[in-house]
Amino acid sequence: MLRFIQDFFANRRKNADPPAGSGLSRRQFAGAALGMAALPGAASGAALDLPALAALPRGQLALIIRNLAGLNAGTDPVLKQDCQRMIADIGQILPEAEKLLELHQLYRPMRQYHTSEAEDARGLSVLHDACLFSRPVSFDYTDLKGQKTSRRVLPIEIVHPATGIQLLAWCEKRQAHRKFFVKEIHGLRVHAGDFSARRADLIQGAIEERQDWEDSY
Structure with missing residues (x-):
């Protein structure tokens, strides 16, 4: 996966003129930010672009979006532009990619959370x-007050705030x-049905709800 991302970025920059001496450090930084070790000579691999992205399973595209959301590229304008271009290309395959990126950035944990056995x-x-x-899925749920209810929901996304892994849903x-x-x-039970036509709007609603919560503090 890392070689794919590195080759993608290298291909995106093949006609660019990056600042002297910064190319390798950017690739290493991208690799570290994505939670993987940088591979030497990654830019010399086969160029990968939209067709290669389209060949990836949806789960791997979602993983790329999650990793890019955790990447603090604000201090590196070239890397930031690379990420924006990659999200734009993923968006041609997953239309909700940009909204998912924003959602995961809002729920980026301030500290690492360790999954419990539960x-x-x-x-x-x-x-x-x-x-x-x-x-759609349904399940039995116990809230923070100990009250138990049965819910049927449209699952939007799994997020990982510091308080614990959460399902965002309608x-x-x-x-x-x-x-x-x-x-x-x-x-947990999965039901027949497909709400993909509503997913982008549901993600936007989850973004707005999170933003409202942050504005209240």
Whole structure:
């Protein structure tokens, strides 16, 4: 995956004139920010661009978006432009890519969160797929007050704030956006249906709700 991203960036810059001596450091910085070790000579690999992105599974495209959201490129305008171009290209495959990037930037944790045993990999895998492929789900949920309810929701995205892994969703019971701690979700069931036509609007609603929450503090 790292070689893909590095080759993508290298291909994007092949006709550019980057600042002297900064090319390799940018690639190394991008690799480190994406949570991987930089590979020497990555730019010498085969050039990768939109066709290569289109060949990736949706899950890997989502992973790239998550990693780019965690990349603090504000101090490097060239790297920032590379990221923006990559998101624009991913957006030709996943129209909601730019909104997902903004959403994950809003929920970027201030510290690392360690998954608990209650947040089993199987349940998270089902939720990730339900978000990616816009499948409704239902489950039993225990809230922070200990109250138990049954919910049917349209899963929007899994986010990782410092308080714990959460599912952002549109709750059909409440007819509103809601956040659910994954460790308190039980009896998860996936239902037939496809709300992909609504997903971009639901993501935008989740962004606005988060922004309103931040503005209130």
